[in-house]
Amino acid sequence: MTKQTLTQLTFAALALLSALFTGQALAATKVVAGDTGSPMALAGRSLAVFKEKAEKYSNGDLSVEIYSNSQLGTFGTMATQMKLNLVNVMFIQPDALGEQVPIVTANSWPFLFKNQDEMMAAWNGPGGKALIAEVEKRSGYRMIAPSWNVPRWIYTTRDAKSLADLKGMKIRVPGTAIYVNQIRNLGLSSTPMSIAETFTAMQQGVVEGIEGAITDMVGISMQDVSKSVVMTSHVLSPKAFLTYGRWVDGLSPKNKEAFLRAAQEASVYYSENTKNDEKKLIEQFKVKGVKFVEPGLSIEQMRQQNESLKTQLPEVYQWSQRLTGEIK
Numbered sequence: 001m002t003k004q005t006l007t008q009l010t011f012a013a014l015a016l017l018s019a020l021f022t023g024q025a026l027a028a029t030k031v032v033a034g035d036t037g038s039p040m041a042l043a044g045r046s047l048a049v050f051k052e053k054a055e056k057y058s059n060g061d062l063s064v065e066i067y068s069n070s071q072l073g074t075f076g077t078m079a080t081q082m083k084l085n086l087v088n089v090m091f092i093q094p095d096a097l098g099e100q101v102p103i104v105t106a107n108s109w110p111f112l113f114k115n116q117d118e119m120m121a122a123w124n125g126p127g128g129k130a131l132i133a134e135v136e137k138r139s140g141y142r143m144i145a146p147s148w149n150v151p152r153w154i155y156t157t158r159d160a161k162s163l164a165d166l167k168g169m170k171i172r173v174p175g176t177a178i179y180v181n182q183i184r185n186l187g188l189s190s191t192p193m194s195i196a197e198t199f200t201a202m203q204q205g206v207v208e209g210i211e212g213a214i215t216d217m218v219g220i221s222m223q224d225v226s227k228s229v230v231m232t233s234h235v236l237s238p239k240a241f242l243t244y245g246r247w248v249d250g251l252s253p254k255n256k257e258a259f260l261r262a263a264q265e266a267s268v269y270y271s272e273n274t275k276n277d278e279k280k281l282i283e284q285f286k287v288k289g290v291k292f293v294e295p296g297l298s299i300e301q302m303r304q305q306n307e308s309l310k311t312q313l314p315e316v317y318q319w320s321q322r323l324t325g326e327i328k
Contacts, residue, residue, distance in 0.1 A: 029251065032067065054259055103131070146240045169209055171189065227289070231294055
C-alpha cells in the first residue's frame with residue numbers, strides 16, 4: 001500500500017466518522033420541558049429525572065432541555081406553545097389545563113377524594129382513563145403517568161386560627177372556574193393571577209394568600225411570606241406529565257417508548273419523595289414561624305358550602321362523578 005493510498009483511506013475514514021457523528025446529531029430529537037417552578041422544587045427535580053431517563057433509554061436520541069421559573073411564560077403560554085411544538089412536556093396538576101378544556105378540572109371538585117389511594121385508584125380506573133381520552137379528543141393534550149400527591153391548603157399572611165379568620169381575604173387561585181368558585185363559596189375573595197407573581201403580590205398586600213400543595217408552595221418560598229396555613233384539603237389532585245398527543249405519536253417507536261418509560265419513572269420519583277418529604281416540608285415552614293391550623297369546619301360542612309357548583313358547572317360535576325366511578 002502506497003503512502004498516497006494510505007492517506008486517502010485515512011481521509012475517507014475520517015470523513016465517514018464525521019458523517020456518522022453528524023448524522024447522529026441530526027437524528028437527536030429535542031424535547032423542550034417547561035416549568036413554572038424552581039428547578040430545586042420537587043416537580044423541578046422530577047423533570048430532571050425525566051431528562052436523565054429519557055436520554056438514557058433513547059440512547060441519546062432524545063435531548064431534553066428544561067426551562068424552569070416560567071422562563072417560557074405562564075402555564076397558559078406554554079400550553080399554547082405545545083400546539084406549535086415549541087414546548088413538548090410539562091409536569092403539572094391536570095386541572096391547570098382547565099382554561100383550555102374545563103372538564104379536566106373534574107378532579108378538582110372540592111372534597112372529591114378521601115385519600116391519595118382513592119385518588120390514584122380513580123385515575124388508574126375506567127373513569128380516569130375515560131377522562132384522559134376525552135380531554136385529548138377535545139384538545140389534543142395528553143396526560144401521562146398521574147402521581148400520588150398531597151392535598152391543597154390555604155397559605156396566608158394573616159395570623160389565623162381557622163378558616164373563619166380568612167373571610168373576605170384575597171386569595172390567589174388558578175384562573176379556572178372550579179377554583180374561583182369553590183374558594184369564593186368558602187367565604188374568601190378569589191383572585192386569579194400567575195403563580196410566579198404571587199410571592200411579590202403577598203409581600204405588597206395585593207393578595208393575602210394562596211391555595212396549593214405544599215410541594216409547590218415551598219418552591220415559590222411561601223414559607224418566607226406566610227404566617228398561617230389553614231389545612232382545608234379542599235382538593236386532592238395528582239401531578240401528571242402533560243404533552244401533545246400528536247407530537248408523542250410522531251416519535252419513533254423506540255423514542256416514544258423511552259419518553260413514556262421516563263415519564264412513568266419520574267412520576268414514581270415524585271410520588272415516593274412526596275410521601276417521604278411532606279413532614280419535612282411542614283417542618284421547614286414551622287422553622288420560619290408558620291402555624292398550621294385546622295379549618296374549624298367539617299369536610300361535610302365545607303362540601304355543603306359548595307353545593308351550588310353542581311348547577312354552576314354541571315358537565316364538570318358529571319365528569320367528577322364518573323372519575324370516582326359513581327357514573328358508569
